Amino acid sequence: MSLAVKKRSARSFTSPDRQLARVELTLFAPYNRAASVAGDFSQWQDVPMKKGPDGRFRASFLLPDGRYEYRFKVRSKSWFFKPNEWVEIVDPYATAVDPTGKSGILTIAGGQHVVDSYCWKHDNVRSMPQNHQLVIYELHIGDFGGSFAGTIDKLDYLSDLGINAIELMPVKDNPGQYSWGYNPRHFFAVDTNYGTSEDLKRLVDECHARGMRVFVDKVYNHAETGSPLAHIDHDYWFRHEPKDKEFSWGPEFNCELWDEKLGIWPARQFILDAITFWVREYHLDGIRYDATRQLDNFDAMRDFAAAAHEAAGQKPFYNVAEHIPQDPAITNFDGPMDAAWHDSFYYCILEHMTKGMFDIERLKSVIDGRREGFGAAINMVNYCSNHDHNHLLADLGDHGVFDEAAFTRRRQGAILCFTALGVPLLWMGEEFGEYSERNESGFKMHWDLLESPQGQSLHCFYQTLIRLRTTHPALQTDNIDFFYEHVDHRVLGYFRWAEELGIVVLANFSLDLVMADISNFPPGCWLSPFDGNEREGSEQHIQLRPLETRLWVSLP
Numbered sequence: 001m002s003l004a005v006k007k008r009s010a011r012s013f014t015s016p017d018r019q020l021a022r023v024e025l026t027l028f029a030p031y032n033r034a035a036s037v038a039g040d041f042s043q044w045q046d047v048p049m050k051k052g053p054d055g056r057f058r059a060s061f062l063l064p065d066g067r068y069e070y071r072f073k074v075r076s077k078s079w080f081f082k083p084n085e086w087v088e089i090v091d092p093y094a095t096a097v098d099p100t101g102k103s104g105i106l107t108i109a110g111g112q113h114v115v116d117s118y119c120w121k122h123d124n125v126r127s128m129p130q131n132h133q134l135v136i137y138e139l140h141i142g143d144f145g146g147s148f149a150g151t152i153d154k155l156d157y158l159s160d161l162g163i164n165a166i167e168l169m170p171v172k173d174n175p176g177q178y179s180w181g182y183n184p185r186h187f188f189a190v191d192t193n194y195g196t197s198e199d200l201k202r203l204v205d206e207c208h209a210r211g212m213r214v215f216v217d218k219v220y221n222h223a224e225t226g227s228p229l230a231h232i233d234h235d236y237w238f239r240h241e242p243k244d245k246e247f248s249w250g251p252e253f254n255c256e257l258w259d260e261k262l263g264i265w266p267a268r269q270f271i272l273d274a275i276t277f278w279v280r281e282y283h284l285d286g287i288r289y290d291a292t293r294q295l296d297n298f299d300a301m302r303d304f305a306a307a308a309h310e311a312a313g314q315k316p317f318y319n320v321a322e323h324i325p326q327d328p329a330i331t332n333f334d335g336p337m338d339a340a341w342h343d344s345f346y347y348c349i350l351e352h353m354t355k356g357m358f359d360i361e362r363l364k365s366v367i368d369g370r371r372e373g374f375g376a377a378i379n380m381v382n383y384c385s386n387h388d389h390n391h392l393l394a395d396l397g398d399h400g401v402f403d404e405a406a407f408t409r410r411r412q413g414a415i416l417c418f419t420a421l422g423v424p425l426l427w428m429g430e431e432f433g434e435y436s437e438r439n440e441s442g443f444k445m446h447w448d449l450l451e452s453p454q455g456q457s458l459h460c461f462y463q464t465l466i467r468l469r470t471t472h473p474a475l476q477t478d479n480i481d482f483f484y485e486h487v488d489h490r491v492l493g494y495f496r497w498a499e500e501l502g503i504v505v506l507a508n509f510s511l512d513l514v515m516a517d518i519s520n521f522p523p524g525c526w527l528s529p530f531d532g533n534e535r536e537g538s539e540q541h542i543q544l545r546p547l548e549t550r551l552w553v554s555l556p
Contacts, residue, residue: 095281129213149195161431215288237254321339331374345417490508512546
């Protein structure tokens with residue numbers, strides 16, 4: 001059953017006293033022998049459902065407006081049950097699930113199925129930033145704000161920082177009290193550990209009021225073992241066995257299976273329904289697709305991206321793939337996605353920060369990802385850390401680099417991330433010196449670092465970088481020129497520009513004080529936004545402290 005089908009086929013009407021409406025419940029299980037539904041509207045007595053030629057079981061009820069719990073029973077076709085064994089399942093399309101995870105929740109208002117009664121307020125308050133203007137802040141609701149409401153309380157902090165897009169780690173319903181969300185069980189329901197669907201909508205609405213777009217990390221390569229689809233007919237939606245057992249986290253959606261009788265791709269259709277629902281219901285502005293290598297189907301992903309753009313309507317939308325190992329083809333002319341996580345950038349910067357290496361050609365390739373095969377800056381999302389990795393300061397500590405030396409390297413990595421071709425992404429806390437290591441059992445945010453001198457200094461540094469990235473046109477183009485290279489001194493310089501405006505970056509990757517003799521520094525007057533110092537392009541000698549990266553902005 002899909003929500004779209006529910007809305008089309010549920011011939012809702014009110015009785016003469018306007019107190020009852022006919023509600024039709026459906027379950028798509030085309031090759032199962034029988035199904036029934038029970039709920040508090042039937043005193044939890046099983047009501048047999050009738051199967052139609054479209055593979056959907058149906059049962060209808062006269063119900064007043066209200067909130068109802070219900071669940072299905074179906075004779076399973078999954079190989080890990082006895083043949084035709086009756087199993088209880090939650091509606092795969094349930095838009096809410098009770099706290100026990102055993103029942104779906106149905107809400108009827110005005111004779112219609114609704115998710116909730118939230119009234120949007122800020123969708124059109126101001127125009128949203130375009131994709132080439134983005135600075136994305138990745139966060140985990142539980143660790144960052146504790147809940148949707150707690151995250152709303154911190155939006156002014158993010159707005160003051162200059163962030164114009166947040167990326168939420170998965171917020172779909174999944175088992176357990178704490179999770180990073182990569183074990184999805186119910187694909188249309190919100191994780192109740194964070195709040196209600198209305199709370200999530202309020203979070204999105206409040207972001208839009210501040211000019212921030214909202215992306216959500218979505219898992220469509222696999223499901224959790226307790227997924228209703230896996231219990232209905234496992235091999236109809238999922239591969240019988242994973243393609244790669246080393247990188248398998250649950251039943252893997254089989255986007256290659258075609259049902260010739262019904263003329264559908266079952267797994268693709270379910271995912272398309274989920275994407276369309278989330279974008280329309282929660283007014284999302286982008287999706288990050290988890291582990292698309294495991295999904296392994298460009299045709300299906302092309303449909304997913306197109307469905308998301310269509311559901312978003314006229315507003316900007318960003319489909320971003322986590323496609324690792326990296327392959328720029330996923331974003332190029334015939335590729336399905338708008339962008340991909342630029343993983344080679346992460347590893348190159350990490351190794352230059354922690355291992356004292358200097359590979360000038362590799363640096364140039366990740367700073368200008370077109371050398372690796374990406375088509376344009378908009379196709380890459382750059383980062384020095386994300387939820388899959390430790391914070392850079394933690395890795396530096398593991399390599400014996402601490403205190404000011406570590407913060408100097410952190411600033412260098414940040415400048416490279418914000419001035420390279422691509423869209424920069426921050427992992428929560430990096431802007432004030434978060435040093436916790438990756439931990440899926442619970443990530444402690446050290447907010448007290450904001451009160452320390454080093455934390456405050458780094459925070460101000462990031463504010464300046466973010467302001468440059470979101471306002472300076474040179475960082476929103478594909479224009480870049482590597483104007484200075486000195487392998488022996490380990491110095492690299494590059495120039496970004498847009499018409500008459502430009503930004504120059506000069507990076508020292510050595511542990512030595514370096515005097516760079518630059519005869520071709522771009523002409524004009526230049527200002528350092530960090531210390532206010534000015535220089536003329538005709539000045540050829542520039543001193544760089546160990547591991548110092550300097551940045552100048554052209555003056556009119």
